[in-house]
Amino acid sequence: MSHKPRYAVFGNPVVHSKSPQIHQEFAKQEKADIDYDRIYADIGAFAEAAAAFFAAGGQGANVTVPFKLDAYDFVDEHSERALAAGAVNTIIPLGNGRFRGDNSDGVGMVNDIIQAQGVEVAGKNVLLIGAGGAVRGVVPVLQEKQPASIVITNRTHGKAQEVAERFGIEAVEMDKLPAAHFDIVINGTSGGLSGELPAVAPEVFARCALAYDMVYGREAEPFLQFARQSGAAKTADGLGMLVGQAAFSYSLWRGFEPDIKPVIDYMKNV
Template sequence: MDNLPRYAVFGNPVAHSKSPQIHRQFALQENVAIQYDRILAEPDTFAQVIRRFFDDGGQGANITVPFKTEAYQWVDELSPRAEVAGAVNTVIPLGNGRFRGDNTDGVGLVNDIVQACGVAVRNRRILILGAGGAVRGVVPELLAQHPAGITIANRTEAKALDLAVRFGIQALPLNQLPEDYFDIIINGTSGSLNGALPDVSAKVFGKCLLAYDMVYGAAAAGFLSFARESGAQQTADGLGMLVAQAACSYQLWRGFKPDIVPVIRYMKEAEVL
């Protein structure tokens, strides 16, 4: 194991992450062996922990909640999409102790909504719940699809307003969202990881074509059930997004482009077993 190329995902919490299984499937496609670990970091130790990982030979890292904005500050240079997003989910070592940050979240989300869910983003009215690093990463890619508009709502209104100004979109308080209005509703809050639902009225889902939770599996079940009961025509968790953004990261690290379709199928079957 010591001689294998080493990669890892950094987060808190991180024990639930399916990234190791996904990247091992990519490695099988490439016909190589890799080591991919989950690494728990505390809020005040992220910089030291990720630096130690790379000092010990790490060759690439994924970043998840709550460190995407901190990773944005930590890296030495940024891809254009990471710079626009203000968040980093992929770190690539450049040599000489320097690192490049990228963000593949938006590509993964749009790919899943349009291709897997079959819902066009163009001319749709989109509501995003949450204003953390994950949301920062997806707004630019959603805007590139030319929606009719994007509204962001968050428990801490100041964070929603900050993103609204940054991206030129609308921010509204959770209790002032219009009813029977939004076509696509995306849950980007971290509350799903703890089973918490966003504090929004069921009537907000009245004309919803797709309710999408950016987390996956059991963590998404509460929000998606609430959305269906409230009138959403279709629901989806973030597994497809996870696999698609991971494939982009893998390609950035290794120059190999994985086929995501069989990996999504494998992960869905693995969830059942």
């Protein structure tokens, strides 16, 4: 039996997750010895899987698609970020079988856009594609940076309207998006995982300073390629967001704040 502190990421699929490598890099910075696993849970069985992990001594968990809303329901208390998002991607055990949920997605993404990509959010027109837990998680943090506008669009317009009402932003149908209006276009759909592109017109990217995909690596490429061909000045996948949100989770669990820059560089070459 290992007595190292145990952490894990829950997902479905989860085999592609780079979270274990990232957290091991943070542990090296801290000079700590940890275990960090990928845990596949069946749809509808997240609560059971998470309860079993913590009962066996787990000390913290990350949650990826499609379980961020399940994780929200699983925990006993929520950070302001998690409440605003209605989604949880970080679970912190409080003892006595109680858990706190937080959401580090927005912090991870916005820091990456501003610091690593060098693109200001303040005063810009931002388009969010998708209406799931990942998108909900980033809206409140984007709003703090005071963009000129945030528009949300989604394949199912009703879902976009729900998120828009929740945050006081605007929902526009995919085929009605204005051309040459958005400075930052963020893809928060998981379509890339199956090679699907969101059904937005190329003209939407005509004056786009940054097209950003929340997923990373190969899965992000179809969307980023489409954005580049359609006129986006710069594109970025979600690797910096992933490392940034992971660092925030790590600090919540262990009280140690990792330096994300060297880890982003390291992960590009893994």
